[in-house]
Amino acid sequence: MAKGLPKRSEDYSKWYNELVKKADLAEHSAVKGCMIIKPYGYSIWEKMQAALDKMFKDTGHSNAYFPLFVPKSYLSKEADHVEGFAKECAVVTHYRLKNAEDGSGVIVDPDAKLEEELIVRPTSETVIWSTYKNWIQSYRDLPILVNQWANVVRWEMRTRLFLRTAEFLWQEGHTAHATRREAEAETVQMLNIYATFAEEFMAMPVVKGVKTESEKFPGAIDTYCIEALMQDGKALQAGTSHFLGQNFAKAFDVKFADKEGKLEHVWGTSWGVSTRLMGALIMAHSDDEGLVLPPKLAPIQVVIVPIFKTEEQLESIREVADGFKHELLKLGVSVKFDDRDTNSPGWKFAEYEMKGVPVRIAIGPRDIENGTVEIARRDTKEKKVVSKDEAVQYITDLMEDIQRNIYAKAMDFRAELTTDVSSYEEFKEVLDGKGGFVSAHWDGTAETEEKIKEETKATIRCIPMDAEEEDGVCIYSGKPSKRKVLFARAY
RNA sequence: CGGGGCGUAGCGCAGCCCGGUUAGCGCACCUGGUUUGGGACCAGGGGGUCGCAGGUUCGAAUCCUGCCGCCCCGACCA
Numbered sequence: 001m002a003k004g005l006p007k008r009s010e011d012y013s014k015w016y017n018e019l020v021k022k023a024d025l026a027e028h029s030a031v032k033g034c035m036i037i038k039p040y041g042y043s044i045w046e047k048m049q050a051a052l053d054k055m056f057k058d059t060g061h062s063n064a065y066f067p068l069f070v071p072k073s074y075l076s077k078e079a080d081h082v083e084g085f086a087k088e089c090a091v092v093t094h095y096r097l098k099n100a101e102d103g104s105g106v107i108v109d110p111d112a113k114l115e116e117e118l119i120v121r122p123t124s125e126t127v128i129w130s131t132y133k134n135w136i137q138s139y140r141d142l143p144i145l146v147n148q149w150a151n152v153v154r155w156e157m158r159t160r161l162f163l164r165t166a167e168f169l170w171q172e173g174h175t176a177h178a179t180r181r182e183a184e185a186e187t188v189q190m191l192n193i194y195a196t197f198a199e200e201f202m203a204m205p206v207v208k209g210v211k212t213e214s215e216k217f218p219g220a221i222d223t224y225c226i227e228a229l230m231q232d233g234k235a236l237q238a239g240t241s242h243f244l245g246q247n248f249a250k251a252f253d254v255k256f257a258d259k260e261g262k263l264e265h266v267w268g269t270s271w272g273v274s275t276r277l278m279g280a281l282i283m284a285h286s287d288d289e290g291l292v293l294p295p296k297l298a299p300i301q302v303v304i305v306p307i308f309k310t311e312e313q314l315e316s317i318r319e320v321a322d323g324f325k326h327e328l329l330k331l332g333v334s335v336k337f338d339d340r341d342t343n344s345p346g347w348k349f350a351e352y353e354m355k356g357v358p359v360r361i362a363i364g365p366r367d368i369e370n371g372t373v374e375i376a377r378r379d380t381k382e383k384k385v386v387s388k389d390e391a392v393q394y395i396t397d398l399m400e401d402i403q404r405n406i407y408a409k410a411m412d413f414r415a416e417l418t419t420d421v422s423s424y425e426e427f428k429e430v431l432d433g434k435g436g437f438v439s440a441h442w443d444g445t446a447e448t449e450e451k452i453k454e455e456t457k458a459t460i461r462c463i464p465m466d467a468e469e470e471d472g473v474c475i476y477s478g479k480p481s482k483r484k485v486l487f488a489r490a491y
Numbered sequence: 492c493g494g495g496g497c498g499u500a501g502c503g504c505a506g507c508c509c510g511g512u513u514a515g516c517g518c519a520c521c522u523g524g525u526u527u528g529g530g531a532c533c534a535g536g537g538g539g540u541c542g543c544a545g546g547u548u549c550g551a552a553u554c555c556u557g558c559c560g561c562c563c564c565g566a567c568c569a
Contacts, residue, residue, distance in 0.1 A: 013564090085531070088567090089566085108530095122568095158563095158566090239569095273569095276569060307527065307528050308527075345530095348528050348530085349529050350529070350530045366528070374528080491569090
């Protein structure tokens, strides 16, 4: 393991890339824009999945699986939807390879051309709605509350590990309802689940809001989102929940008979979060020493590093360490005792700091003698010598404190980098200076939004749901505005 | 798709401008020994189609032509 990380203040983007590799989260694959998620990175994702999955189940959803391939014709059924995804779809045209006659290797067999080309799903609305058509006849079949954990492919020009990759992992929920009101409630409910997950598990504060017309999901009536702020002052969309209205029901002819026997189109929602959350998690808390993970998502919550010269010393440390391990495991804390004699303690300290392990226990001969251990926390790097008997309680308290502390720190940072402005001059000044979220009045037109984007590279991240009504004038056009919206430069 | 950069050992790089011993350094790896409270040290050792294909030359990692791949920065997007 190479040492050292570029400083955030010097080259944020390099810092991020190096961190992803050095913390053993992911690496680039042979295929451009794709990534290999390494076991350590993947186990963080699994913890995210587990927490989210439980929240989905607790609100009545079930998992299912729909195919990777989408018949090309499906994609053309909803006009906005095609428009949105056509440019980035991978297409399967053949189904067989053969050996080249000149022995140069394997080639696509030209005789094995598919009748209808298949699209690798960029998202599954079309497959799912074509299926829902068969599942739904009456109001008794509703609601349908389905989620799937899957991979999707969007052929992006420019990719970054976790933040934007050609193939990524996500969950996509697709629900069908009898009424508009119920579908809207579902959309908001799932947004709230995402926000709760981000704040309670990732320790990452988010703004809940609605996307503008130009930023919303192709095919949706409304797109709700959670927006987070990264340490470089750029915003990151961390999750979306869409109210689809009857758009897909109409495109795929999904109707149900209501209690009066009248045929109506079904109301839909879809919602998703992806491995992009990994990027958000990394950028929300980590420092120049490496990853900082919230205890609730850390694959290893506590690491025990022995400091020893002799085999006898190691054995007496092992006894203490095993005791801790046992007790902590009983409390549901994941513990690793790193008794390798191939690396020095100092090396291990640096290694686990890079990997963001929240709590480290060091035990050496001195501790054995005194009946103590040294406990270090990753977030502040503070160390404390604690008596052996108090250690378990100390650690469980400490983990809660770390979870709280990194959230509070991220919250303070966001508060610091959220600025109210009242003029376009001020707006540009803040963007070019400290960055972050800029709250400003906007006249509600796509033209103004587009102009501002062209001139400043800032986009409207969302219209915050808790925005209070207040009369003002648009910072760009001077036209009247009813509420402020949140601008930022974004990932 | 535009601009820039890179491709030499598992990783990170030097060598290339100005062609010429056996292609070198750090990390990692292997062996032995000493070490271990913040990325240990000494000695020895193994590992290379120099991205690919042509060309120039007595001789190419180095010069020329073409190609491929990846990364970074922009435009576009989750």
